[in-house]
Amino acid sequence: MSNYDNTTLIAASLKKRYARERRFQWYGRFAVFIGFVFLIVLLADIVSKGMPAFTQHFIKVDVTLDADRLGLPENPTQQDYFGADFGGVVKASLREMFPEVSGRGDKKQLYRLISVGAEYDLRDHLMANPELVGTTQSIWLRAHSEAGSYLKGQVSRALPEADRKVKDIQMDWLDQLRRDGRTQSRFNTVFFTAGDSREPELAGIRAALQGSFFTLMVTFLLAFPVGVMAAVYLEEFAPRNRLTDLIEININNLAAVPSIVFGLLGLAVFINFFELPRSAPLVGGMVLSLMTLPTIIITSRASIQAVSPSIREAALGVGASQLQTVLHHVLPVAMPGILTGSIIGMAQALGESAPLLMIGMVAFIMDAPSGVTDPSTVLPVQIFLWADSPERGFTEKTSAAIIVLMGFLILMNALAVFLRRRFEMK
Amino acid sequence: MMQGTENMGSMTSVAIEAETVETDSRETGESRVLQLQDQDEVRDYVTIGAPFVDNAKMAARNVNVHYGEKHAIMDVSLDIGKNEVIAMIGPSGCGKSTFLRTLNRMNDIIAGCRVDGEITLDGEDVYGRQQDTVMLRARVGMVFQKPNPFPKSIYENVAYGPRIHGLAHNKAELDEIVESSLRRASLFDEVKDNLDKPGTGLSGGQQQRLCIARAIAVSPEVILMDEPCSALDPIATARIEELIDELKEKYTIAIVTHSMQQAARVSQRTAYFHLGKLIEVGGTKDIFTRPRHQLTENYITGRFG
Ligand SMILES: Nc1ncnc2c1ncn2[C@@H]1O[C@H](COP(=O)(O)OP(=O)(O)OP(=O)(O)O)[C@@H](O)[C@H]1O
Numbered sequence A: 001m002s003n004y005d006n007t008t009l010i011a012a013s014l015k016k017r018y019a020r021e022r023r024f025q026w027y028g029r030f031a032v033f034i035g036f037v038f039l040i041v042l043l044a045d046i047v048s049k050g051m052p053a054f055t056q057h058f059i060k061v062d063v064t065l066d067a068d069r070l071g072l073p074e075n076p077t078q079q080d081y082f083g084a085d086f087g088g089v090v091k092a093s094l095r096e097m098f099p100e101v102s103g104r105g106d107k108k109q110l111y112r113l114i115s116v117g118a119e120y121d122l123r124d125h126l127m128a129n130p131e132l133v134g135t136t137q138s139i140w141l142r143a144h145s146e147a148g149s150y151l152k153g154q155v156s157r158a159l160p161e162a163d164r165k166v167k168d169i170q171m172d173w174l175d176q177l178r179r180d181g182r183t184q185s186r187f188n189t190v191f192f193t194a195g196d197s198r199e200p201e202l203a204g205i206r207a208a209l210q211g212s213f214f215t216l217m218v219t220f221l222l223a224f225p226v227g228v229m230a231a232v233y234l235e236e237f238a239p240r241n242r243l244t245d246l247i248e249i250n251i252n253n254l255a256a257v258p259s260i261v262f263g264l265l266g267l268a269v270f271i272n273f274f275e276l277p278r279s280a281p282l283v284g285g286m287v288l289s290l291m292t293l294p295t296i297i298i299t300s301r302a303s304i305q306a307v308s309p310s311i312r313e314a315a316l317g318v319g320a321s322q323l324q325t326v327l328h329h330v331l332p333v334a335m336p337g338i339l340t341g342s343i344i345g346m347a348q349a350l351g352e353s354a355p356l357l358m359i360g361m362v363a364f365i366m367d368a369p370s371g372v373t374d375p376s377t378v379l380p381v382q383i384f385l386w387a388d389s390p391e392r393g394f395t396e397k398t399s400a401a402i403i404v405l406m407g408f409l410i411l412m413n414a415l416a417v418f419l420r421r422r423f424e425m426k
Numbered sequence B: 001m002m003q004g005t006e007n008m009g010s011m012t013s014v015a016i017e018a019e020t021v022e023t024d025s026r027e028t029g030e031s032r033v034l035q036l037q038d039q040d041e042v043r044d045y046v047t048i049g050a051p052f053v054d055n056a057k058m059a060a061r062n063v064n065v066h067y068g069e070k071h072a073i074m075d076v077s078l079d080i081g082k083n084e085v086i087a088m089i090g091p092s093g094c095g096k097s098t099f100l101r102t103l104n105r106m107n108d109i110i111a112g113c114r115v116d117g118e119i120t121l122d123g124e125d126v127y128g129r130q131q132d133t134v135m136l137r138a139r140v141g142m143v144f145q146k147p148n149p150f151p152k153s154i155y156e157n158v159a160y161g162p163r164i165h166g167l168a169h170n171k172a173e174l175d176e177i178v179e180s181s182l183r184r185a186s187l188f189d190e191v192k193d194n195l196d197k198p199g200t201g202l203s204g205g206q207q208q209r210l211c212i213a214r215a216i217a218v219s220p221e222v223i224l225m226d227e228p229c230s231a232l233d234p235i236a237t238a239r240i241e242e243l244i245d246e247l248k249e250k251y252t253i254a255i256v257t258h259s260m261q262q263a264a265r266v267s268q269r270t271a272y273f274h275l276g277k278l279i280e281v282g283g284t285k286d287i288f289t290r291p292r293h294q295l296t297e298n299y300i301t302g303r304f305g
């Protein structure tokens, strides 16, 4: 009888319980949905703004490579090529293509169709093929970034002429060139091979990428061994007393210190006191390693702590020394967690800009650094610099650089997942 | 005979007192001070039977173990004779594992655990300054209550000890040690084709036998076994008991067990623990046929525990 009563009671409460459970699930789904929408909007915005930066327009120009006009002697040396007037030749070729253009203002507009970098491309092309001197060649020259953005369809004629950099007359010329099949969109290799430049169409992330690479290398080489060693010592060997408690509290506090403070510290200690080179990946890496150290130590300690004490007992029980127990048994088990924490710390360091601004890695760098002491910049700082530039060409480059940065972050996280899987399988 | 009964009567009352101490210790600090005094009286309890032998391999004298505030082992004195198997029995939580772990200093790694008294191995002080714990644990091996294989291959589990101690001069010798250890733990036939598979992938009973193989691979002089057969089926249990019989020719074994039959089958001496105290020690046959203490009798006849 009472059993029967219980069943009806439970049945009555079941409905309510399940309803609550369903409601809770819906809240969860809604939260995930909101988060997902924000992510998609963000990604879509960045990708749609950044994608055009991966292509670049070229304009086919008939260039007369006259030795006299270039000012090239017979059998020119490299010096001669560098002194030659390629810019003048490019301008002359443009005038020949549009003979009706007259007046200084219009001519200036005409010259602005082609990138100032075109003359260097032309010079390199001729240096590689000296036999072309004296001939007339149809050569694809890099378009100016404003002309390029018109060709990419980013500028509308509907806008008042005063509000845009591409003038009506330039638009007419570009339309004509397009009709003649003299324009072409190509993959933007300069973006990956060049350093920064004043001209958007000549600017690239190579220098910043290399700077980031060197900086992260220094960070990893300093922070990973030191962090893991510190974690192992604190977890496995250090006696529990006031001092180690104090150290633990301080490490936890360090993790919460704003990164710019580390930049100030780096400026005061590494640069002003130890007189290490300014703007160098060496100092940048040292500063970032200070910043990532607490992260690495805390995550490493947590994963060492999570290793079951029975494994330690087993090792000690067969007569392993404490160091052998740690190296042979505890660390291998803790390694996936340590690596995940370290890679997340490194990813943070990769995206960090504030402390690097403090130590002068914000300089305008055209050449990729070839070592850790060369002046350089890093990706997030490059993004910061470009985001500050008013030209349309830099706006899209900002987003493109963000895409590259995010690509690397995803790559690093994938590496973390991959390493964890590999270690866990063993 | 007369004296024995008298003894027994006083002992029983002490045991009851001890039980009240247990329950009261959860109360306020003030009453705890009082009980500690009670415990000091309890501490005067003297184990009955024959805790000492002539040819002791290990000897414990007045051993007290505290886990922080908790007094887990109270004034235990016990000899473990050379080449004998001594069984330790007693109700759950009475301190069998704790006592076993003091013998090879496994308690060192437990924070807040304090061991007082004296323990010797071949006359050397186990807790002495010169004692090297690595050497001690190589000589006094242990099989833990819960199987704890390394998360490595089966081969690696067994080979690890001999390798770090440099017991094998080459790969063939190491292979030989691994195979014979696995055979003696009666695991070899089951795993011989999967020596490179992880030891953690074995069943609970297989893992325990792997841990036994791992312990005997370093040929310790004393082997401490904490309920080695609790997860094993009768066949594997019988094999382990055979192994113990065989091992005692060369080694000294202390085994904790909850099975009276097992204690009776494998051991020469039996020690009965109760609430942290060593109540009675004697020849296994004597303990099981003529227990002298009321608590021992109650336990082996199944009245509690
Ligand atoms: N690490 C520890 N910290 C605190 N108290 C402990 C610890 N280990 C054991 N104890 C306490 O010490 C007492 C003895 O424990 P022990 O493990 O030695 O019992 P046991 O006789 O082995 O029991 P079982 O038969 O259940 O294994 C118990 O009351 C237990 O609560």
Ligand SMILES: [Mg+2]
Pocket: B096, B097, B098, B145, B226
């Ligand atoms: Mg136990």
